[in-house]
Amino acid sequence: MDKKFYVTTPIYYVNDIPHIGHTCTTVVADILARYHKLLGEEVFFLTGTDEHGAKVAEAAAKEGLTPQEFTDRVSKTFSDIWPKLNIGNDYFIRTTNPGHEKIVQDLLEIIYKKGDIYKAKYEGYYCIGCEKFVTETDLVNNRCPYHPNKEVVKQSEDNYFFRLSKYVPILIRAIEDKNDPHHYEILPEGKKSEVLARLKTGVNDTSISRAEVSWGIPVPWDKSQTIYVWIDALINYYSALKINHQESFWPADIHLLGKEILWFHAVIWEALLISAGIPLPKKVFAHGFYTIDGQKMSKSLGNVISPKELLEKFGVDGARYLISTSFPALEDSDIGWNKFTEKYNADLANGLGNLVARIAKLCEKANTPFSSKSSLHFTKKVEEGIKDVRLDKALDSIWSSINDENKRINQERPWELEGEKLENFLIKSAQTIRQIAFDLQPFLPQTAEKILEQFKGPKIKSAPPLFPRI
Ligand code: MSP
Secondary structure, three states, rough: OEEEEEEEEEEOOOOOOOOOOHHHHHHHHHHHHHHHHHHOEEEEEEEEEEEEEOHHHHHHHHOOHHHHHHHHHHHHHHHHHHHHOOOOEEEEEEOHHHHHHHHHHEEEEEEOOOOEEEEEEEEEEEEEOEEEEOOOHHOOOOOOOOOOOOEEHHHHHHHOOOEEHHHHHHHHHHHHOOOOOOOOOEEEEHOHHHHHHHHHHOOOOOEEOOOOOOOOEEEOOOEEEEOOOHHHOOOOHHHHHOOOOOOOHOOOOOEEEHHHHHHHHHHHHHHHHHHOOOOOOOOOEOOOOEEEEEEEEOOOOOOOHHHHHHHHHHHHHHHHHHHHHHHOOOOEEEEEEHHHHHHHHHHHHHHHHHHHHHHHHHHHOOOOOOOOOOOOOHHHHHHHHHOOOOHHHHHHHHHHHHHHHHOOOOOOHHHHHOOOHHHHHHHHHHHHHHHHHHHHHOHHHHHHHHHHHHOOOOOOOOOOOOOOOO
C-alpha cells in the first residue's frame, strides 16, 4: 500500500480577513504537503474556515448581514488567496457545510451515549474574542488579557459538559509513553512540557454547548442549545475526510497550528476522539507568533501585513521564501517590510537569482554541452529540516550551497577560463544549481521548475532574472 500523509492547518475564523499569520501556517503546511507528494506519497492537505459562534455572528451583525451571507463573503477571501500563493490544498472545508454539521452531530451523539456528556450549570465568564470560557483568575482589570478592548460576558446557563477530567490520566500516558496505544507527539518539546504540566495540575470538565448562541450547530438531543464553536471546529479534521470519502487518510500525520490554540488541539481534541473510539492524530505542532517591528500585529496598530500586499511586492515565491525563512517554529519571530526587502534582495535577487543568471549566461556563451541525466534526491539537511518543521534550517542549508557556489565563481573567475577548464567548471556549477533547484521544489515551486527546465540540457540558455531587485 502507498504511504499516506495527511496535514492540516487551523480553520480560520471569518471575522477577520487573511493576514500573514494565517498565511505562514498555510504556507508551511503546503511545503510539507509538496515534499511528501514529491516523495511519491499519497497526500491530503486540508485548510478551511471556522464559521460559527458568537464572534462571527457579532461581526456579521456589524456589517448588517446574516451570518451566512457574511461567512460566504469572508470565507471566499481565504479560498481565493491561497491559489495565488500556490497553495495546493486538496480540500477547503467550511464548517457551515451541511455534511460537516451532520458528522459533528453524529460524533457528539456517540460521546453522549457513552455517558461522557452531562448537563450542569455553567457560571463564569466568556471571552468572545477568544471564543473561550475564562476563569476569574485569567482576567486582568476584569478583562481578558488578549482582548482588553472587549468586555467579557458573565454567563450563567445550563450547558452540556464533556468529562474531560476522566481522560486526563489517559492523555498523560498517551503523551509520555511512546508504546501507549494512544501515543501522540506534541512539538516542540517545550510546548509538550507545558501541556503535561497543566494536565498534571488537574483539569475540570469542559462545557461543549451554549444556550445563548444561536449561530451554531444544534445539539442533536436538545435543540435549545448549540454546540460550542471549538468542538464543532476541531471535528473538521475528521469530517473533511468523510465528506471526501477519504477516510483512509485518518489519523492525521500532523496538525499545524499556533501556540495559542494548542490546548484545544493537544488535549480536548484527543479526549473527544478517545471517547468516540477514533484513533488519535500522530503529531501536533504548535508554532510561535509573528510580531511586526517589535509589536504585536493588530488592526488597531494598523501594522497588519496581508498576503495580498506580500504578493504584490515580492511575488509568489518571494512571499513563500520570506515566510518560510521567518517562520516562528520555536520562538516568536519579528518581521517587517524593511527586513523582508533586505532579505529578498540579499538572498533571492543577489544570492539565488544572480547565481542562476551568471552560470546560464556563461553556459550560453561557451555553448557548453550539458547532460542532466543523473537523478536527484533531496539532500539530508533539507529532509531533516522538513521532518522537524524547521524550514529555516532546511533553507539555511540550501543557501549555504548557493553562497558557496557564488564564492567559488568569484574565486575561480570562469570568465577568464577557456576550453576544457571552462567546460568542467560550468558543468559542475550547473549540477550544483540543479540540486539546489530540486531541493527548492517544495518551498519555491515555480522558481524550482523554471530552473530545472532551464538547466535540463543539452544546451543551457540565459533567461530573464528570477527575482528583480527591489
Ligand atoms: N478558528 C480557530 C481555529 C480552529 S482550528 C480547529 C482560530 N482561528 S484564527 O483565525 O484565529 O487563526 C489562528 C491561527 O492563525 C493561529 O493558530 C496561527 O496558525 C495563525 N496565526 C494568527 N496570528 C498569527 C501570528 N501573528 N503569527 C503566526 N501565526 C498566527 O484560532
